[in-house]
Amino acid sequence: MCKSHASLDGNDIFPPLPEPVYSADAQSSSSEVEDGLPRLDPVIAAPFPVFKSLKAGCYLVSYKPLVNPLKAFDGTIRVEGHTGGKTASGDLYNRPVRFIPRPWPLPPVIALGSPPNPALGIPILPRNQYTYYIRITSILEFSTITNSFNLGYQLYKYTAPNTWALEGSFFYSKMIWMTAPAGFPSPSNYLEGDVKNSVGNIVGRLKMGWVSKYLRKAVVEIDTVSGSEAPLNNAAGVDWTTVYKEVGWDVHTYTSSTNVAQASGNSWSDAEMHTAMLAKRDASNLDKEWRYHILSVKNLDSTPRGIMYDNGGTDSNNIPREGIGIASHWTIPNIPLWGLVAGQRSGASAKTFFRTAVHEIGHAMGLFHNTVNNGFMNTTDVIASSATPPVTPFPNNIIFSYADDDKRRLRHYPDIHVRPGGTRFGDASMANPTISPLDESYNLDGIQFTVTPLLETVPLGAPVRVNIELKNAMGQDMLLPANLTLKGGNIKGTVTGSNGQARTFSPIIICMDDEQLDVLKAGKSIISDLTLLRGKEGALFPNEGLYTIQVILHWDVDGFPIELKSNANVMVTPVVDESHAKAAMKTLSTPDLLLTLAFGGDHLKDGVDALQTALKNKTLRPHFSYTECKRISKPYFKRKADLKKAAELITSDTIMSKTEVTKAKLLFKDLDADVKKSVNSILDAK
Amino acid sequence: MLNRFVLKYFVLFIKIIVILFAVYSCTANQNNKHPKDILMSPVQIKPIVGVWIKSSSESSEHNYPDKLFFKENGLFQAIDKPESTFYIWDVGTYEFKGKTKILISCANDKIVAYGIKFSKNKQVMTITDEQKCKVQYHKSE
Known part of the structure; x- marks a missing residue:
């Protein structure tokens, strides 16, 4: 028995956890311990520092209290990786004991049951054994060069129907990376640590091994009456898998019966639906799977x-x-x-029908x-009443995502609150x-990311231009994102109106490799700009008023997500006359205009048409002139580039960012000397 | 003389038929409509529009909100809701059904009928649930 190891009641049940081992010599001596119990072998660190981090996802956990050899708990710890580091929570279920009969008159042997099999991924444990919520208060946020980190947590004991009691004040464990036992899918993502209470006494041992990239898993079974649709997706690329992947749930959805017998009368009562669910669903053991109907x-x-x-x-x-009903x-x-769905049958409108489900x-x-x-948990009536037709009519203002606080609930509520x-x-x-x-x-000290609006006031219908600067003030060269435009994969953001409604913008092209990093020399900056007009939810600036633009620069270094954010405010001014109103209506309601702005060309007829409409309006023309200049300065199939006409579009009123001015000069380098001189003088004045 | 008499009663008969048809049409339309179809009718909603503060409740288990905002467009919302509190009426729709009934959509999206009564000065309203439990609100200044 290891004498130096702390114990409760004189019972030393656990072998001591070894300190991290950093040398080959130490490794050779770690296979035996003096008490003969199996030794816990940590992963051997390399002779030079290697960054280790806690992989996001679900960990199979076991907690073995010291005081009772017939007591153990199994469960999960959910580790969410985000820009601020890690947020984690977990649940523990009592592991039942089993009686092993022996020939009479010997009494049966009582032994602990088997822990869940890690090879089966996220474990589903019986509801009546639910015991603790693990509120994790400190965890390895990013990385360490050691082989361990401190995990701090509180345990809330659950008593049905809904009473929670904080057990002790807090616990902490020095979690050490070890080689996983057989069955764990990721041998290097396995840790063990002695559990210490608030006064430093060892009270148990915690083991955790990564089993899934998801945090939770569930099954959704869909049954329909004949003639009713199954709500499988929104007909615009969003389905159950994508919705729940975003919150870290592995949700398998399938349609089972499609001819459930009609209830009495024209419509279904709640009781009739409950009865039908009990009769028709394919499985009902909620202690084996989380099944929603x-x-x-x-x-x-x-x-x-x-x-x-x-x-x-x-x-x-x-x-x-367990179940829900939709009409x-x-x-x-x-x-x-x-x-847009007024007068339609609910099942015929995939967006609203899927949203309701x-x-x-x-x-x-x-x-x-x-x-x-306007995410999933808002009510349909509120979303409909907040629509802004004709620019963003219902249901185009639905956000097909759970709100951030609901995502947090789905990830970190105790199991017993979310499971059926x-x-x-x-x-x-x-x-x-x-x-x-x-x-x-996470604050990345020394890297400065700033966003400033090119104009603080912009007329309704015009794109909003913002300047971006990424400066390396760390005193050493850094590998940072090289492309700060929406054509790269590292920029996204939100635009929030004065009514609190947030609209998102993201890269126009889905980048297969969004980690376009490049060395930025110490003290140097990358300067770029964004032209914002439309996002996922439609026009980003659909009404007059104050808007806050948050630009997020994100990238990944060895699996660590890093984000830098910066805000800028712009005021969108109201329409000045009927002509402006008509032009603004056109620019705000033409999705293709964004692509015309970004890529030019003649192929997007609606986009080019909206651009021409804007150019004919004196209020909007200065904001779109450079876009047209760019477009016509490049050939498109049979159409030749017209640099002279493009140059004529650049006037002292033309709204252009510094980056656009630089690009414009390159466009005009082949112009006749006198025209080039004239246009360059205008550009130089900007 | 007889013709005038017949004509008078014929016109009266036609008027009665027209009135009966109009009444039938209105009733039939109402019956065919789902409660939410006739939402936001300006009739009868005026006294309820505004912010209401709970004065008393005989049924604490139902988690009625302390403060409710009924909007003119047929929507309502519990306001100043503490994060940890569950309200049976959190946000949704309301619709009057006659002078003494109101339909309110609940936290699980079920539309439930309640009795409703206003004080003479319209500053106090009492809502009664199916179990005859009452919750009283007074209008915020």
């Missing part, structure tokens, strides 16, 4: 579009949040509020309504128990 019917009694009926009095089997034959009222499944995962943006058959709908909250804290955003 969708029943798509023609009409619902208690609401027009969809409902998470499985709670309260409707929940006849007292297993809450495919509700006629969307034919009034302007409902925009994901919204209701969100309720089944314990989420409530959330009006922070867990706590009742309404019990989940960020405070009961207090869920894992977010980390501070």
